Amino acid sequence: MAAPSSQHTQIIEISGELPDTGRKICGEATCEFSDAGSISKDSEERSTAMRKLLIAVSLCVVFMAVEVVGGIKANSLAILTDAAHLLSDVAAFAISLFSIWAGGWEPNPRQSFGFFRIEILGALVSMQLIWLLAGILVYEAIARLIAGPQNVDGFLMFVVAAFGLVVNIIMALVLGHDHGHGHGHGHGHGHDHGHGHDHHGHSHGLSVSTSRDVKHTKDEHHHTHDDHTHHHDDEKHSKDEHHHTHEDHAHHHDHDHKDVTEPLLGESKAKSEKKRNINVHGAYLHVLGDSIQSVGVMIGGAIIWYKPEWKIVDLICTLIFSVIVLATTINMLRNILEVLMESTPREIDATQLQKGLLEMEDVVAVHELHIWAITVGKILLACHVKINPEADADIMLDKVIDYIKRVHNISHVTIQIER
Amino acid sequence: MTMEPIQTLNGDFGFTGNDRRFAFSRQASFQQPRTPISTDSTDLGLRKPFLSRTDSSIDIPPPGPHHHYWSGHDDKPSGSLERSNFSSFVLSVFRNIRSGHRYMKRLFFMISLNVAYSTVELLIGLFTGRVGLVSDAVHLTFGCGLLTFSLFVMGASRKKPDGDYTYGYKRLEVLSAFTNALFLLFMSFSLAVEALHAFIQDESEHKHYLNVSAVTNLFVNLIGVWFFRNYARINLAYRNAEDMNCHSVFLHVLTDSIRSAGLILASWLLSIGVENAEVLCLGLVSVAVFTLVLPLFRATGGILLQMAPPSIPTTAFSKCLRQISAREDILEVSQARFWELVPGHVVGSLSIQVKKGVDDRPILEFVHRLYHDFGVQDLTVQIDHAS
Numbered sequence: 001m002a003a004p005s006s007q008h009t010q011i012i013e014i015s016g017e018l019p020d021t022g023r024k025i026c027g028e029a030t031c032e033f034s035d036a037g038s039i040s041k042d043s044e045e046r047s048t049a050m051r052k053l054l055i056a057v058s059l060c061v062v063f064m065a066v067e068v069v070g071g072i073k074a075n076s077l078a079i080l081t082d083a084a085h086l087l088s089d090v091a092a093f094a095i096s097l098f099s100i101w102a103g104g105w106e107p108n109p110r111q112s113f114g115f116f117r118i119e120i121l122g123a124l125v126s127m128q129l130i131w132l133l134a135g136i137l138v139y140e141a142i143a144r145l146i147a148g149p150q151n152v153d154g155f156l157m158f159v160v161a162a163f164g165l166v167v168n169i170i171m172a173l174v175l176g177h178d179h180g181h182g183h184g185h186g187h188g189h190g191h192d193h194g195h196g197h198d199h200h201g202h203s204h205g206l207s208v209s210t211s212r213d214v215k216h217t218k219d220e221h222h223h224t225h226d227d228h229t230h231h232h233d234d235e236k237h238s239k240d241e242h243h244h245t246h247e248d249h250a251h252h253h254d255h256d257h258k259d260v261t262e263p264l265l266g267e268s269k270a271k272s273e274k275k276r277n278i279n280v281h282g283a284y285l286h287v288l289g290d291s292i293q294s295v296g297v298m299i300g301g302a303i304i305w306y307k308p309e310w311k312i313v314d315l316i317c318t319l320i321f322s323v324i325v326l327a328t329t330i331n332m333l334r335n336i337l338e339v340l341m342e343s344t345p346r347e348i349d350a351t352q353l354q355k356g357l358l359e360m361e362d363v364v365a366v367h368e369l370h371i372w373a374i375t376v377g378k379i380l381l382a383c384h385v386k387i388n389p390e391a392d393a394d395i396m397l398d399k400v401i402d403y404i405k406r407v408h409n410i411s412h413v414t415i416q417i418e419r
Numbered sequence: 420m421t422m423e424p425i426q427t428l429n430g431d432f433g434f435t436g437n438d439r440r441f442a443f444s445r446q447a448s449f450q451q452p453r454t455p456i457s458t459d460s461t462d463l464g465l466r467k468p469f470l471s472r473t474d475s476s477i478d479i480p481p482p483g484p485h486h487h488y489w490s491g492h493d494d495k496p497s498g499s500l501e502r503s504n505f506s507s508f509v510l511s512v513f514r515n516i517r518s519g520h521r522y523m524k525r526l527f528f529m530i531s532l533n534v535a536y537s538t539v540e541l542l543i544g545l546f547t548g549r550v551g552l553v554s555d556a557v558h559l560t561f562g563c564g565l566l567t568f569s570l571f572v573m574g575a576s577r578k579k580p581d582g583d584y585t586y587g588y589k590r591l592e593v594l595s596a597f598t599n600a601l602f603l604l605f606m607s608f609s610l611a612v613e614a615l616h617a618f619i620q621d622e623s624e625h626k627h628y629l630n631v632s633a634v635t636n637l638f639v640n641l642i643g644v645w646f647f648r649n650y651a652r653i654n655l656a657y658r659n660a661e662d663m664n665c666h667s668v669f670l671h672v673l674t675d676s677i678r679s680a681g682l683i684l685a686s687w688l689l690s691i692g693v694e695n696a697e698v699l700c701l702g703l704v705s706v707a708v709f710t711l712v713l714p715l716f717r718a719t720g721g722i723l724l725q726m727a728p729p730s731i732p733t734t735a736f737s738k739c740l741r742q743i744s745a746r747e748d749i750l751e752v753s754q755a756r757f758w759e760l761v762p763g764h765v766v767g768s769l770s771i772q773v774k775k776g777v778d779d780r781p782i783l784e785f786v787h788r789l790y791h792d793f794g795v796q797d798l799t800v801q802i803d804h805a806s
Contacts, residue, residue: 112725115724121724142557146544146548342586393779416802
């Protein structure tokens, strides 16, 4: 591309800087994770998730109030216990809401990656709450068993549990219903923005640069990089304009939506399952677990109502259903654990990546390859690449970054080129 | 070829060897068996004693002629690259426990003691029909489950890094400490609820037969406190991964003993006629547990949140960045991010833009050495040449 367009680029860069100064300054470290592209996409996801959770919480509180009032009037411990379980639901939703909201906080020098991890920790806390509640339920069943032949009203147990079940099903529908929404929305945007935004990001915040020429040279670098990727995808070209002007951002999201999703449609289907916010998913599991346990209590209540001498059935039912509930959380716990252990995310094939890198010419060795996720869906990579001493480090750097971004879709990379 | 990973003990920042904030600060000649980071797995052997008097704070071997700080780690993923299945993992962990260091053995002993005790209590409770005993036994079993998890993690964290877990398994210790801290916070919350419950209800419900079990519980937990007495601080400066895990175990047994002591005290006060004794004691215990556990919770939470290492002050980082950008061939430094894998192991990444045509090797050396002095062992520096 000739000089005029680099002029063009330079001018837009400067004017684009001003609206963003509020957002990006975090001391010396510029924040890749808070660039405008992912902010709007993230905040969209975040606000939908928060809205869903808010609806669920208000429903829950209403039902809980109903149960508390009814329980006090009927003087029934069973109803009050169920109200306490609804309270635990509220607690889980509160944790999820907080995690989602806090995940949007701006990065600062202490938290250079932003607060995305709070989502994962919040999900972990709510999973542990589920386990704790399952344990408490089992304990209660044992206590009921020991307390001996009391006036355990099977019928009341049944009705209360049925009511709880209906409430939980309603909430599960509210939380789980996002099939149309998540589709295609996911990864196309975030990843294509990646590298362009990295360079864009350099001009924000307190960059310690020595001369005014820096901006100029950076833009050219930015530009040559786009040249590199130009012959790889045509959509890139339209994206160049698009990430310069922040105001049009939302617009271009929609415009490029179709362009990006068509070639990637195959992968996007698979990814849209994962794109449900992890905290909403956690709350959903919580509600699901409660429904399962309500079913268990209903069955126990029905059996005791039918044959009051089979008290032990209550305990057995509770145990079985608690185990089922715990089984539903295993998958999520495994995902959480993998992120927290900084392990290679499942969607990335590390061997393939390493092999691909080694196959590039002038690459001698690859070591210290670390791929990890800050939260589900946001992946980072760092590695040291040893190249031939005669090769041009800059070109090799660009090739490597391009390969990783194009083939494996990771845009937040740090590569150390060594000779 | 492989460079020994060096643990600098933060000499620059006022942590001298006799700092009481460290674990083991009372025992001058104690040798803590350290689990090594990468190579062989002998427990004893060539570990320097923690507080040797001639300990110099920065101990870096002089760089050889072509010594690069980064090229030592040739991390070939060991063995299989597919996810290892669970059973082989568990078996390897049990093998590790057998050959474990002293804290693992102590923990194992404590857990067996607890399990035995709670089974006895549960059986007695079931046979005599006392709900209080059963609830106590269940509570103890929860605690045991957590301690077993900690023990498991002590063994599992020794595994070498592999294809999927490129940073190894040391994070598990931080996770286990976090889980323990979370459970203790839940416990403090439930004690508060119990206090409220006792406040609303009549004191006559107090189960005096629980005293025997409380005394035994206290005794068992005090054994645990004695075993882990080296971690007897609230605000511990963590030096490595095991510190966090062991600290969380200590806090667990300590809070359990406080709880038992509180119950015994409440029972005694009730018997001499003090009003609302149970509420007071439970409330006090709840507050005590909360304050004891909060620092651990925040520290582990900070590591799991990828927070910048608390042991290195932000001024140090800014100083580094200024020093780097002060060099004449460097135009800009950006995206400097540091985080701790486990306490003591700092990982960082950094992006530098240099003038065109500048040789990047001396810059790499300089940056790596600079950060190495601060204790950042794993650093990835991306150098962009401005064109």
